[in-house]
Amino acid sequence: xxxxGKMQALNQAIRQSLPGMVEVAHQNPEARVLVxxxxxxxxxxxxxxxxxxxxxxxxxxxxxxxxxxxGEALELLADALRSPPMEERALxxxxxxxxxxxxxxDFEAGLAKLMHQPWAQKAVRLAxxxxxxxxxxxxxxxxGSTAGGEDNSPRRPLQASNATTLAxxxxxxxxxxxxxxxxxxxxxxxxxxxxxxxxxxxxxxxxLLPDLPPTLMDxxxxxxxPLVW
Amino acid sequence: MNWxxxxxxxxxxxxxxxxxxxxxxxxxxxxxxxxxxxxxxxxLALKWYLPACIQRDPQLRHRLRQSIVLGAPNAxxxxxxxxxxxxxSTKPLIRHRQAGFGYLMQLRPPAYVGAYLHAAGALExxxxxxxxxxxxxxxxxxxxxxxxxxxxxxxxxNLFLDPNSGRILICxxxxxxxxxxxxxxxxxxxxxIAPEVLLGQVRPGxxxxxxxxxVLIFRLLTRHDPFRGQMELEIRCLDEPARRRLYGEDPxxxxxxxxxxxxxxxxxxxxxxxxWPIYPQPLKLLFxxxxxxxxxxxHQRALTGQxxxxxxxxxxxxxxxxxCGQENFPELQSSTNTCWxxxxxxxKPLRLQLPFGLVVAANGNEFYPHHFDRLASEDLxxxxxxxxxxxxxxxxLGVQNLSQQCWQVRxxxxxxxxxxxxxxxxxxxxxxxxxxxxxxxxxx
Numbered sequence: 001x002x003x004x005g006k007m008q009a010l011n012q013a014i015r016q017s018l019p020g021m022v023e024v025a026h027q028n029p030e031a032r033v034l035v036x037x038x039x040x041x042x043x044x045x046x047x048x049x050x051x052x053x054x055x056x057x058x059x060x061x062x063x064x065x066x067x068x069x070x071g072e073a074l075e076l077l078a079d080a081l082r083s084p085p086m087e088e089r090a091l092x093x094x095x096x097x098x099x100x101x102x103x104x105x106d107f108e109a110g111l112a113k114l115m116h117q118p119w120a121q122k123a124v125r126l127a128x129x130x131x132x133x134x135x136x137x138x139x140x141x142x143x144g145s146t147a148g149g150e151d152n153s154p155r156r157p158l159q160a161s162n163a164t165t166l167a168x169x170x171x172x173x174x175x176x177x178x179x180x181x182x183x184x185x186x187x188x189x190x191x192x193x194x195x196x197x198x199x200x201x202x203x204x205x206x207x208l209l210p211d212l213p214p215t216l217m218d219x220x221x222x223x224x225x226p227l228v229w
Numbered sequence: 230m231n232w233x234x235x236x237x238x239x240x241x242x243x244x245x246x247x248x249x250x251x252x253x254x255x256x257x258x259x260x261x262x263x264x265x266x267x268x269x270x271x272x273l274a275l276k277w278y279l280p281a282c283i284q285r286d287p288q289l290r291h292r293l294r295q296s297i298v299l300g301a302p303n304a305x306x307x308x309x310x311x312x313x314x315x316x317x318s319t320k321p322l323i324r325h326r327q328a329g330f331g332y333l334m335q336l337r338p339p340a341y342v343g344a345y346l347h348a349a350g351a352l353e354x355x356x357x358x359x360x361x362x363x364x365x366x367x368x369x370x371x372x373x374x375x376x377x378x379x380x381x382x383x384x385x386x387n388l389f390l391d392p393n394s395g396r397i398l399i400c401x402x403x404x405x406x407x408x409x410x411x412x413x414x415x416x417x418x419x420x421x422i423a424p425e426v427l428l429g430q431v432r433p434g435x436x437x438x439x440x441x442x443x444v445l446i447f448r449l450l451t452r453h454d455p456f457r458g459q460m461e462l463e464i465r466c467l468d469e470p471a472r473r474r475l476y477g478e479d480p481x482x483x484x485x486x487x488x489x490x491x492x493x494x495x496x497x498x499x500x501x502x503x504x505w506p507i508y509p510q511p512l513k514l515l516f517x518x519x520x521x522x523x524x525x526x527x528h529q530r531a532l533t534g535q536x537x538x539x540x541x542x543x544x545x546x547x548x549x550x551x552x553c554g555q556e557n558f559p560e561l562q563s564s565t566n567t568c569w570x571x572x573x574x575x576x577k578p579l580r581l582q583l584p585f586g587l588v589v590a591a592n593g594n595e596f597y598p599h600h601f602d603r604l605a606s607e608d609l610x611x612x613x614x615x616x617x618x619x620x621x622x623x624x625x626l627g628v629q630n631l632s633q634q635c636w637q638v639r640x641x642x643x644x645x646x647x648x649x650x651x652x653x654x655x656x657x658x659x660x661x662x663x664x665x666x667x668x669x670x671x672x673x
Contacts, residue, residue: 029349092468122466168231176259181468185259186382187416188285206468210259211281213231214325 041066071110361395
């Protein structure tokens with residue numbers, strides 16, 4: 001089953017990215033890296049309800065099936081971003097929305113509720129489109145403004161058309177972005193396209209997002225097309 | 230990790246006769262990937278840049294060439310040794326359409342670990358070795374600046390140290406440029422960037438290096454950030470705009486004597502409050518100079534030579550608490566010193582009077598050529614002598630001859646002893662040492 005294959009690829013990608021996340025947390029002892037996860041199909045539910053230190057995280061597989069209650073998922077997320085349970089002072093949260101389809105519930109209402117939370121506005125919001133059926137417009141709405149976002153930008157939904165790129169994007173979001181949100185990296189002079197704006201506007205984000213991973217040439221990627229679905 | 234270069238493969242590069250064998254990938258960051266490579270009989274490290282990094286920084290190749298020609302300021306820099314441009318036969322083996330380039334450097338020995346581990350309190354390291362690491366860091370920048378170069382991006386992320394010796398390695402030397410020249414892309418790392426650079430008023434150079442250096446020394450000594458105090462607690466989310474305020478628009482040194490707005494919080498910033506009182510006044514004054522007057526006036530910041538002198542003198546006055554064994558750096562003039570850790574009274578210690586300096590007789594303290602020669606620059610690399618405890622009885626302290634020549638030791642009863650290189654002489658009843666560098670007198 002195609003849908004089943006995608007979910008397995010996603011589970012694999014998340015599992016593979018965990019050691020890298022642990023390493024990032026280790027390198028930045030000032031920050032505590034906690035992970036939670038919401039799954040959504042016919043309904044949304046907490047998949048990893050407890051905010052779990054990444055060192056203790058054991059990923060339970062997600063299963064495919066059902067419709068796409070994305071709005072409900074955003075509402076659950078909104079509750080979690082309230083303070084409390086969020087601490088009053090924290091580093092920017094990183095929220096990654098991964099979806100392979102069209103929302104089947106009231107996405108707009110969910111997003112509105114989410115964006116009502118100050119921590120949601122402060123959060124680094126990223127989206128990964130799984131396969132070719134994902135609704136990119138909806139994912140873009142979740143990310144927010146596209147200021148400065150060219151085609152190949154983290155301020156656009158990342159399109160994972162095969163298992164290799166999916167794993168790369170998950171790894172990137174869970175390591176490079178988490179690291180940038182917690183431990184500032186070297187700054188470079190704004191390039192000519194973004195010269196007249198501050199970092200914030202140039203990046204469209206309140207942290208400086210790291211470069212996307214380079215697209216590596218791999219014979220299997222180049223010639224065979226999608227690996228899993 | 231997705232490696233750009235194929236592992237376990239021989240690759241040839243322009244201008245390099247023998248091929249390089251890519252042994253394995255060691256790590257990757259936002260700029261590039263580092264590999265262990267075999268070149269003939271030697272193993273070296275190879276940094277290969279990501280295409281996005283090359284695109285963003287058009288001067289990179291030029292700077293690397295320049296650094297390779299100029300050579301490393303001293304051995305504490307993991308300096309670029311050779312620029313590597315892929316040959317026609319190598320290009321197709323690189324897993325990206327833009328083959329890019331890289332450079333060779335020495336491998337980092339495993340004893341050296343990231344300085345961020347110390348800042349996090351995750352390293353077991355003596356205060357003596359922390360001060361030594363700071364000294365070597367200041368000395369590295371001294372040599373770099375003397376060559377007319379600037380580093381631009383020093384932070385905890387590119388400093389490595391050996392906790393057992395205090396020796397350091399300065400990595401990521403690819404932003405190094407001739408001061409005041411070039412259009413390098415890097416601005417620095419938030420938390421270490423000088424305010425005028427963060428605000429976009431001035432390009433990074435030696436004066437901003439001096440600011441970053443002071444921050445890094447502060448973080449190594451106190452394990453805390455010099456600008457994170459009460460004002461940080463008012464920030465809910467430490468994001469880009471908040472960092473800009475904290476480090477650029479309105480930075481206030483947490484120990485600014487005339488502005489108490491940003492004092493450390495007793496709970497959130499406990500490390501700063503515990504560690505700051507440990508250090509001698511001359512060191513604290515250099516921080517004030519760099520973070521109060523030097524915050525706005527970049528030409529007032531403490532210079533590398535001032536840091537070297539203050540750090541070397543701090544090491545000279547190191548004294549061990551007889552009760553808890555903790556390292557202390559008390560005022561030698563004051564008669565009422567107490568241990569910062571256990572509050573026990575510190576008795577006035579035995580001291581060695583050298584022609585140009587006074588060294589407290591404490592296990593592990595050393596004296597150097599600069600103690601004998603007014604013109605010699607402070608250097609900790611080649612001690613001439615060291616205070617050592619007796620291997621079987623650590624209550625007995627001796628002076629070990631680390632020089633190449635025999636010393637003449639005079640005891641208080643007039644007895645004369647010849648002390649060969651490598652040998653140690655009991656300090657008890659010792660009056661004077663005549664070495665060919667000069668005379669050492671014991672002050673009681």
